[in-house]
Structures are given as structure tokens and as C-alpha cells.
Amino acid sequence: MAAFTVYRARRIHTMNPSRPTATHVAVRDGRILGVGDLEDLAGWGPYRLDEVFADKVLLPGFVEGHTHLMAGGAWRYVYCGVFDARDPDGDLVKGSPSFDAVVEALQRRAQATADDGGPVAGWGFDPIYFGAERLTRAHLDRVSADRPVGVMHASGHILVANSVALRLADQLRPGIDHPGVPLGDDGLPTGELKGPEAMIPLMKVVGLGAQLEGADGPGLRAFSRLAVGAGVTTATELGAPFSRRALDAFKHETAQADFPLRLVWLLRTIGMTPAAAFDQAVALKAESSDRLRLGAVKVVADGSIQGFSARLRWPGYYNGAPQGLWYVAPEDLRAIYALGLKHGVQVHTHTNGDEATDLALDCLESALREHTGPDHRFMLQHCQLADAAQFRRMKALGFGVNLFANHHFYWGDMHRSVTVGPERAERMNACRTALETGVPFAIHSDAPVTPMAPLFTAWCAVNRLTASGRTLGEAQRIGVMDALRAVTLGAAWSLKLDSEIGSIEVGKQADFAVLGDDPFEVAPERLKDVPVWGVVQGGRVFPA
Amino acid sequence: MTAAAPEPIPVVVIGGYLGAGKTTLINHLLRHAGGRRIAVLVNDFGEINIDADLIEGAEGGVLSLAGGCVCCAFGADLMGALDDLRDLDPRPDMVLIETSGVGLPGAVARSVGLASGLTAIGVAVVADAETLRARAADRYVGDTVLTQLRDADLLLLSKTDLAGEAETAAVRVWLAGVAPRAAVVTTDHGRAPPDLVLGPREAPPAALAEGAVVAETHAHFRTGVRRFSDPVDVAALAAELTAPGSQIVRAKGAVTDLDGTRKLLQVVGRRAAVTARADDPRTEGLIVWIAVDPHPH
Structure with a gap:
């Protein structure tokens, strides 16, 4: 009797440098038993060979590190x-x-x-x-x-x-x-x-009330279908304020046998003291399940660049718009970091403008002088305007960064001509700088602000094309491998899940993006057009 | 004739940077509400510690406080919280909105203008005399602090005892430059006369004589009344009461406008708010005011 399934694929890109490509992957109990050729895997005993992916290309299931369930809820409208x-x-x-x-x-x-x-x-x-x-x-x-x-x-x-x-x-x-x-x-x-x-x-x-937010069962279900269509097996909710009702709905929905996604829900600090937020984060972590991960904290430092509410350093907005807004007091951000280090709770900080990023760097440096924080893995989310010196500080302090690559396409022309001007627009979402500085990074869609589609997001980081067809920031382009690593292992690292997901290797979750073509064989400018057949999530097959 | 809409609920926005003394002020106001049903809206409960002895209960995110007052946190949804307040039974007599330490109270006051049934009558900003000038020069929050000060109709200077006389005097001179519009008053350990923010109680006119000093509420404050037996140009009166150099820092009263409509006039520092007034012959034609003595410095 077959104790496990072996999937044969046209090609498997593992994101594991020790064994970067393979033809077969063995799955048992929802996890990867092994990856290699059939001979490597046969040693585990009797198996069932599944040819359903014989003409497909498998990658690790994509991980979307910055999305909102609203991406699902919105489709009601x-x-x-x-x-x-x-x-x-x-x-x-x-x-x-x-x-x-x-x-x-x-x-x-x-x-x-x-x-x-x-x-x-x-x-x-x-x-x-x-x-x-x-x-x-x-x-x-x-x-x-x-x-x-x-x-x-x-x-x-x-x-x-x-x-x-x-x-x-x-x-x-x-x-x-x-x-x-x-x-x-x-x-x-x-x-x-x-x-x-x-x-x-x-x-x-x-x-457009709470339903838009999608923080309920049907919203989460719609979101999960978008994820399957995009090859995403783990995604995030970074905005919805905590409610017990939403948590119960998420628990119920994610527990369904046919639910195709792992959801990471960050606790926003809004409406509670920093101390209360961390007590709650610690308590929530214990309520996690495989497909619903809780326990990290999100804080928002400033607004958005295109909304002119981001905090920019000198010389400010290109069109002369007044300085943006703080959504957190520096003293509170410092306290949040100190509490995060103390409790071992990961903190994700929304910064858009470079002054907000400076504040986050200063606050973490100060907090680290008082508290040790082994592998704290604090993340800067968006962090769109950071310059090279800020990336060097991120590296020194242990920050990771999740860059908003999709912004180039949708708003790049506006950033160039209106918000920050040509020079800073070219360094926005500086993937190349992150890579060369050694700052661990992911890239994201912020869905529904832009559509959830990691292949498109990777395409943005590779090509840096704007909607008008301009290449904005040639020097910040990265290669296909680095971009695909950012939407798999990079994002998994940002969620402290890289020991479980993000690559196809023995022991990890059997989470695969099933593609109709090989993203390494198509021209880089066609990366976004690689068809997504569906996903395998926890060993379960979900066609799009 | 249709029933008159209820008078809008007056709202005072209380701003100021973290640690300036907003919480002390609000606790003081709640403790001396004097029968007024005050609803306090705070950004989050973490930013204000309502004195425990004032709290009578908590339900559904609303704290019930002594004297029929309530306190709730609005988080990201100020407008929703204002909506909920309007539906409270009994209606609050007054709403205080405490902004976050980096919030811009002027923007909050303008947002109150979008909510029906409520009127922002003023922005009171609490400023810590000891640290104010350093904060205003801070790389990160300097511009935020300056905007808060410029937003103020009434500026309550706290911690002057810690700052000392010389620094307090210097801060007042500096404030005249950065926030020239605001009426600046000094508080005593975070405590101002409650009527300064909440507004004077309206009393039957018969009890009061024109211009009479009815109470010495505080060392530097005087209270008095003005009576108007005939209709008055309310806009002109409002301009007079809020003119630069006016010693009046708070006023409230009902008068009949030149067109015969009844108006409620509220002055908070350098802002006057005029709203329609329901009939109430007991308080007609009477403005109660609070003035501050010219500062010795």
C-alpha cells in the first residue's frame, strides 16, 4: 500500500541551493518527504506516482507578506x-x-x-x-x-x-x-x-462597511480563492483591528478541510496601550493553528507617499506639499520595540517616508541598548524611500524589510513627476540595495491596493517598469532568481516561517505554486504572464 | 411647524503632545463636571488613565463614570464614535475629544464639523511649559508640536512650577510668536477652572446683574455676565469677544440675533461658535464670561 505520493513535474525549482532543481517531490502527511529524482525518493518505501503535474513547473508556494483580506471582501462590490x-x-x-x-x-x-x-x-x-x-x-x-x-x-x-x-x-x-x-x-x-x-x-x-474589510468567513474564503489563483499558499492580514468575532470566524474557516491557505494575522496596536497589545499578542500566539498564525504585532508610523501623509526627510515633497503625519509618537514606538524585544514578539512597522524609517531605526537602536533581542526579526513594511545609508543601519540593527515593488508600476510615474521627483523615485523600493547590503527582504502587493500576484510583484522588481512604460531605477533591478526568492523564502523569513515554508526541501510543508510555464525560461519581461495552475497547500491539491 | 432639531452637542477638542497633561486636565474636568453629562472620547484607553474612583462600570468599550459621564476609545474610527454618542440616552451635554499625542487637534475639530448633531466649539491645547520649546525643536515631532500650538484657540500652559518663572515667561513670549491666535492661560498643576473648558453654567438672568463679578474662580480669573434685552448683532458680538487682546477666554450664552432667531454663542479662547438655540426663556439674553487678568510678565 502506498504510504506517500510522489509528484512528477516538468521541473521543480526548490529555492534550496543545495538541490536547486528536481523532477519529483514526495509528500507524506502534508509535508515534504523528499525532493529529487524518482530513485532518490523510492528508498522511502512504497509510493503512488501522481502525474497530474507532469507538464507543470513547481515552485515553493508563494508567500505574500503584506496583504489585507479586503482584497477578498472587495469583490462583493x-x-x-x-x-x-x-x-x-x-x-x-x-x-x-x-x-x-x-x-x-x-x-x-x-x-x-x-x-x-x-x-x-x-x-x-x-x-x-x-x-x-x-x-x-x-x-x-x-x-x-x-x-x-x-x-x-x-x-x-x-x-x-x-x-x-x-x-x-x-x-x-x-x-x-x-x-x-x-x-x-x-x-x-x-x-x-x-x-x-x-x-x-x-x-x-x-x-462599504465592515464587509469591505473582509474580516469574516466569506471575506476570508474569497481572499483564499484569490490566493490560489495567484499561487499563494501563505498570506497575511496586516490591517484589520482585532476582534474576537473575526478571530472566531478565521478559526472556523481555516479549520475547514478545503481551506487552501495559511493566514498570518498581525495584531495592530491601535486602540490599546503598548503593554496591553503585547500581553494580547503573547496570548494570541497560543491560539495559533497550522493555518492561522497569530502573535506578531503591527504598528503604523506614518501615512502614504501618494497621499502626501508619509513623513519625508529634507527636502520633502517634490511638489511642495506639506510634511506628512505621524501615526505613532516616537516615545510610543520606542516603548513598543522595547516590549517586543522583552517578550520576544516580532514587530512589523509600516514606514513609507524616509523620515519614518529613520525614526524606526533610531527607536530600535535605542531599545536594543536596553534589551537584548536575539533574532528579533523586526520588519519594516513598505519602507519605500529608504536610501543606502538606511539599509546599512537596518543590517546593523537586524531589521528585515518588505518592499512595495508593485508601486513602481501603478504609481511610479506619479512618484517621479509629483511626489518625490526623479532621483528619489529611482531609488524607491530599493531591492538591489537590500540585496547588496545583506538586508533580508521580501516584496509585496499590499492587496487590495494592488492585486495579489507574486509573479507580477517579482516582475516589478525585475523590470521596474511603470504603467507608462518607463524603466524607473535601472540600478535597483534584481534578477529573476532573487525576485522569486523574495516572494518565497524572503517573505517566509519575514514571518518567521522560513523553517516551515518558502522552499521545497525535506521536512517542510508541502506548499507548492503550480505553474504552467517555467519562470526561469521565459523572458524576464514575461515573468508576470507565466500561468498559475493552482497550488498544493499542506499536501492538498487546489486548482485555480 | 416641525419640531425643532435638538441643539447640537458642543465639542471641545483637547490636544497637546504626549505627557503635556491632557489626562490630568480631563480627570480634573470629570471630577468637577458639576452635573454636566460629559462624554470623553480618547484615541485609546492607553493614552488616558481615568481616575479609578470616577469609574462606575464598563460595558462594550464604554466606561461609565460618576455623574452620568462616559468615556470611550475611538481607535481609528472617530466618526463612528461620534455617531454612537449622538444616540446616547440621555444625550451628553458636552463632548471632550482627547487627541493622541501626535494628533492634530485642528484637523479633529474640522472633522467634527462633518458629523451632524455636533459642533466643535473650540480647541484647547495643553502645553508643558518645561519641555515645550525643546519638543518644538525636536527633529521628528517639532513640526507636529508647532501645528498643535497653532491649532489652539485656548492654550493651557502646564507644569509652570517645574519650568520656573523665568522659563514660563520666556515660553509665553515665544508662544506669542508661534501661536499668536491662541489665548494663553497658565494652569495650576494641570488644573484649570473647569468652567474654562466646560463653559460657564447658565443661570437665570434675574440672579445676575450686568457686568457683575459673580465669582473669583481662580487667582487670575474673573467671571461676569452681560445682558441683552434687545436683539443683538451676534457676529459682531462674537468678533468683539474674540478680538486679539480680549481678556475674555471663555463665554457662553443665548441671545436673539438681529433677524429674530435665537442663537447660542460659545467662546473658547479665540474661537466663537454660534449655533441655533432652542427656546429657553430662563437664559435668554445673557452671556456669562470668564476673563483672565493680563499676565504680570
Whole structure:
């Protein structure tokens, strides 16, 4: 009787330098019994040879180190992005390349839901592809004159609402004076609502409430289907605030035999003292299971570069925009690091601007003078603007970094011309510097800000092309192997899971990305087009 | 005729850098609420320690406090918390929002303007006289601290005992440059007269004579009233009470505007807020004010 399964593949790229390629992998009890040729594996005893991947290429299951379940939850609403995208069912959804197309997509949903009469909401709209023209309530009034309609921008920082929605929220009135609420010539809001305070009252009205966040069973399930389609076997939730209800839903969902993903949920420090956050992180760690990992902490230091809320060092924003915002006081960040070191809890810090990165470096250096932190593996998340000197400090202090490679494609042109200017845009998300400085690094999508697709993310790091076709930062390009390592072992390291996942070698979880082509054989500029057949997660096969 | 909408709930935003004394001030205000039902919103419970003896219970993230006051943490959702407050029964008489140590209170006040049923009447910023100038020069938070100071309608200078007279005097001169709009008052160990923030209680006009000093609330503060038997130009009155150099740092009262509508006028430092006023003949035509003596320095 066969005690284990051997998969034959066209090729297996293991990410294990001792045995970089192979043709067969043996799986027992959801783990990798061995990888090599058939002869190597036959010594383990009787096996069943499975040929289902005979013409496929296997890589370690991709690890997405910075995503949000909202990427799944969002698909309950109308997709309004410019680019074609895949929904959780794997279906291609056409992009909306004009304002009219956005309105039409929303109109179709409004017609399909004419009976319920509730709000109509969309997401993923990105104004930067439409020049100076803005999507306003006048556009959305064409969708409905009696139902609330809202569209969330791709950045997640701006919502557009129609007149009905504004009226329901008591926002269609003269005399509003708020930087996040632009007014039209009539003195009334144009419908654009910028920043959480302006957006939140309208989000409820247009139906983009907690459901958008996706921090529930159905949201997680939709997210997991996106992951399978992208070859991802481990992903992360870095934004959703903790709730017992969400935890129970995640526990239930991840325990299902057909649940195809390992979820790492970081605890945000928002709404609690640093001390309470670490007590809770320690307690949560004990509630982890194989497919639900808890116990690390996330803190946000500053805002976003394209939203001009990131903290930049001199000389600041290229267009002269005022300095961004702190989301944590330096004293608190220092206290958080000290507590993390003391309790052995890993801390992930969102920094976008280089001043925020400086603060994180200063705080960790100071905390390390008081506490030892063996293999603390604190991570800087995004860390988009760091320069070479900052990478040298990261190396010295033991920081790892998870760079936002996808940003080049989606916002690179804007970074070059508006936010930080050509010179700093070329060093943004400096993968090459990380590599050469020896700072362990991963790259990410921040889905749903950009789509979860590690092959695309790797393509971004390899080619550094912007949406307009410009190569932005030639010197920071990295090779295909380094990029694919970043979305496997690199991201696994960032989550302290590299002993379990991230490479195909004996003893590790049987997590594979199953590809229709060999990413090392296609031209580097075609890396993003390598088809994903599906995944193997914990030895279980999930076609996309 | 439709029923008049309820008067908006007045909101004072309390800002200031970490350690400036916001918590001390808020505990002091809660302790001397004098029957007002105050709702305190804090960024997170970690940033404020409500004195244990004031806490009567906790349920669903809301602390019930002595005297019908409540305190809740809003985390990332200030607007949701404001929404919830409006639905409280009984309604709070007043809301205090404590911003985080790096929060910008002016931005919070403007956001309150987006919530229906609430009006931001002022921004009070607590500043630690001892460390203020060093903080304002800090590489990381200097600009944040300066913005907080510029946001202030009313600036409460704390820890002047630690700073000493000379430094306090120097800080006041410096503040006149960096936050010229703010009315600056010195507090005593983090304690200001509660009415300075919460607003004077409205009393029946008969009990008070025009311009009378009704109480010596604090060494440097005087309280008095102004009566208006006829309609008054409320905008002009508001401008007068908040003019640079005015000694009035807080005022509150109901008057009839030139167009015959009833208005509630609230002054917090250098900001005046005018809102519609429900009929209440007991307090008509009366502004109660608090003034601060010109500082000896």
C-alpha cells in the first residue's frame, strides 16, 4: 500500500541551493518527504506516482507578506479599476478605462439589484489614469438618483459618493469646511471624500462597511480563492483591528478541510496601550493553528507617499506639499520595540517616508541598548524611500524589510513627476540595495491596493517598469532568481516561517505554486504572464 | 411647524503632545463636571488613565463614570464614535475629544464639523511649559508640536512650577510668536477652572446683574455676565469677544440675533461658535464670561 505520493513535474525549482532543481517531490502527511529524482525518493518505501503535474513547473508556494483580506471582501462590490483583473472565482473582469465605463459598470449592478433598492458600491478606481479630471457625485448621480452610490479609490484613501448618499449623511449642505471635502462652485461637496474622517460616515451609507474589510468567513474564503489563483499558499492580514468575532470566524474557516491557505494575522496596536497589545499578542500566539498564525504585532508610523501623509526627510515633497503625519509618537514606538524585544514578539512597522524609517531605526537602536533581542526579526513594511545609508543601519540593527515593488508600476510615474521627483523615485523600493547590503527582504502587493500576484510583484522588481512604460531605477533591478526568492523564502523569513515554508526541501510543508510555464525560461519581461495552475497547500491539491 | 432639531452637542477638542497633561486636565474636568453629562472620547484607553474612583462600570468599550459621564476609545474610527454618542440616552451635554499625542487637534475639530448633531466649539491645547520649546525643536515631532500650538484657540500652559518663572515667561513670549491666535492661560498643576473648558453654567438672568463679578474662580480669573434685552448683532458680538487682546477666554450664552432667531454663542479662547438655540426663556439674553487678568510678565 502506498504510504506517500510522489509528484512528477516538468521541473521543480526548490529555492534550496543545495538541490536547486528536481523532477519529483514526495509528500507524506502534508509535508515534504523528499525532493529529487524518482530513485532518490523510492528508498522511502512504497509510493503512488501522481502525474497530474507532469507538464507543470513547481515552485515553493508563494508567500505574500503584506496583504489585507479586503482584497477578498472587495469583490462583493463593483470592480472599477482600469486594468482587467481576476475575481475570486478566477473569472476575468474587464477594467473600466473611462469614467463612462465606471458609471456603466455601476449601472449594470444597479439594474441587477433593482429589487433590493439598497446602495451600489464600487472599488479600485484610480484617478491617475484620467489626467486632471475627477470622478464626482455628478457622475455617480447618473447611476442612481434615489439609491446611495459610492466608489472607493484604489489607494483606499478617497471615496466618491453620489448626491443621495451625501444627503443621507447630512453632507450635502453649504458651509462644510474640511480639507478632505472639496467643494464645487455651488459651495456643495463635489462628492470626493478624502481621509478616514471624511470617508467613514459615507462608507456606511454606500454599504462599504465592515464587509469591505473582509474580516469574516466569506471575506476570508474569497481572499483564499484569490490566493490560489495567484499561487499563494501563505498570506497575511496586516490591517484589520482585532476582534474576537473575526478571530472566531478565521478559526472556523481555516479549520475547514478545503481551506487552501495559511493566514498570518498581525495584531495592530491601535486602540490599546503598548503593554496591553503585547500581553494580547503573547496570548494570541497560543491560539495559533497550522493555518492561522497569530502573535506578531503591527504598528503604523506614518501615512502614504501618494497621499502626501508619509513623513519625508529634507527636502520633502517634490511638489511642495506639506510634511506628512505621524501615526505613532516616537516615545510610543520606542516603548513598543522595547516590549517586543522583552517578550520576544516580532514587530512589523509600516514606514513609507524616509523620515519614518529613520525614526524606526533610531527607536530600535535605542531599545536594543536596553534589551537584548536575539533574532528579533523586526520588519519594516513598505519602507519605500529608504536610501543606502538606511539599509546599512537596518543590517546593523537586524531589521528585515518588505518592499512595495508593485508601486513602481501603478504609481511610479506619479512618484517621479509629483511626489518625490526623479532621483528619489529611482531609488524607491530599493531591492538591489537590500540585496547588496545583506538586508533580508521580501516584496509585496499590499492587496487590495494592488492585486495579489507574486509573479507580477517579482516582475516589478525585475523590470521596474511603470504603467507608462518607463524603466524607473535601472540600478535597483534584481534578477529573476532573487525576485522569486523574495516572494518565497524572503517573505517566509519575514514571518518567521522560513523553517516551515518558502522552499521545497525535506521536512517542510508541502506548499507548492503550480505553474504552467517555467519562470526561469521565459523572458524576464514575461515573468508576470507565466500561468498559475493552482497550488498544493499542506499536501492538498487546489486548482485555480 | 416641525419640531425643532435638538441643539447640537458642543465639542471641545483637547490636544497637546504626549505627557503635556491632557489626562490630568480631563480627570480634573470629570471630577468637577458639576452635573454636566460629559462624554470623553480618547484615541485609546492607553493614552488616558481615568481616575479609578470616577469609574462606575464598563460595558462594550464604554466606561461609565460618576455623574452620568462616559468615556470611550475611538481607535481609528472617530466618526463612528461620534455617531454612537449622538444616540446616547440621555444625550451628553458636552463632548471632550482627547487627541493622541501626535494628533492634530485642528484637523479633529474640522472633522467634527462633518458629523451632524455636533459642533466643535473650540480647541484647547495643553502645553508643558518645561519641555515645550525643546519638543518644538525636536527633529521628528517639532513640526507636529508647532501645528498643535497653532491649532489652539485656548492654550493651557502646564507644569509652570517645574519650568520656573523665568522659563514660563520666556515660553509665553515665544508662544506669542508661534501661536499668536491662541489665548494663553497658565494652569495650576494641570488644573484649570473647569468652567474654562466646560463653559460657564447658565443661570437665570434675574440672579445676575450686568457686568457683575459673580465669582473669583481662580487667582487670575474673573467671571461676569452681560445682558441683552434687545436683539443683538451676534457676529459682531462674537468678533468683539474674540478680538486679539480680549481678556475674555471663555463665554457662553443665548441671545436673539438681529433677524429674530435665537442663537447660542460659545467662546473658547479665540474661537466663537454660534449655533441655533432652542427656546429657553430662563437664559435668554445673557452671556456669562470668564476673563483672565493680563499676565504680570
